[in-house]
Amino acid sequence: MHQKARNKSLPFYILISFLTIVYSCSSSKKIVDKAIMFNDEREKLTLEYLSDRYGLEQAEPTIIPRMIVLHWTAIPTFEGSFDAFERPKLPVWRPDIKNMSPLNVSSHFLIDQDGTIYRLMPETMMGRHVIGLNHCAIGVENVGGTEDTPLTEEQLKSNIWLVKYLAKKYDIEYVIGHYEYTNFEGHELWLEKDDGYRTKKTDPGEKFMGDVRKATKNLNFKQVPLKQ
Numbered sequence: 001m002h003q004k005a006r007n008k009s010l011p012f013y014i015l016i017s018f019l020t021i022v023y024s025c026s027s028s029k030k031i032v033d034k035a036i037m038f039n040d041e042r043e044k045l046t047l048e049y050l051s052d053r054y055g056l057e058q059a060e061p062t063i064i065p066r067m068i069v070l071h072w073t074a075i076p077t078f079e080g081s082f083d084a085f086e087r088p089k090l091p092v093w094r095p096d097i098k099n100m101s102p103l104n105v106s107s108h109f110l111i112d113q114d115g116t117i118y119r120l121m122p123e124t125m126m127g128r129h130v131i132g133l134n135h136c137a138i139g140v141e142n143v144g145g146t147e148d149t150p151l152t153e154e155q156l157k158s159n160i161w162l163v164k165y166l167a168k169k170y171d172i173e174y175v176i177g178h179y180e181y182t183n184f185e186g187h188e189l190w191l192e193k194d195d196g197y198r199t200k201k202t203d204p205g206e207k208f209m210g211d212v213r214k215a216t217k218n219l220n221f222k223q224v225p226l227k228q
């Protein structure tokens with residue numbers, strides 16, 4: 001009788017320890033603030049971008065987040081990736097997008113290969129990371145995405161955690177991979193004025209997006225519109 005009771009209680013303890021592990025994993029993530037330069041020059045260039053690209057005349061370069069766009073930097077190190085976003089003005093090696101605006105590219109978050117989440121700028125300031133949608137999109141960049149530095153399991157977990165964190169804070173309707181952005185042409189959120197301004201993107205990969213979507217299914221984000 002006693003023997004039986006002990007056996008019965010065993011799965012309960014296993015369950016409790018399992019839940020403790022799950023709970024401590026999901027709550028142990030934190031965000032490390034490491035700001036890129038957001039000085040007067042960047043503010044001015046961002047306001048010009050909002051006006052020139054989207055026809056939005058604003059007093060502050062702010063956004064109301066409705067979308068999260070996931071990326072990879074295609075740069076193998078954190079330092080190299082951070083450096084690419086740090087300065088307010090585009091470097092000379094980006095003539096492809098420089099004609100459209102001298103504002104440097106940036107992203108709200110940068111996730112290192114070990115899964116550490118860095119916040120580079122306030123979540124409600126506009127970053128330049130996706131044509132057409134910057135006025136409503138929070139950008140999440142991941143270090144890597146080259147042949148030698150594919151995105152890691154730790155990065156996947158951190159992206160999932162961050163999407164959940166942001167969805168709690170804002171009315172996020174869409175979570176998309178950068179490679180899906182042109183599907184929004186013709187959508188009410190699409191504001192880019194120049195039909196010739198497009199870049200071809202593959203980041204952060206379909207498999208990675210599929211895994212993020214599976215893990216955030218219960219948040220009921222809207223489906224990416226079909227390409228028109």
Ligand SMILES: [Zn+2]
Nearest residue numbers: 071072178203
């Ligand atoms: Zn990208």
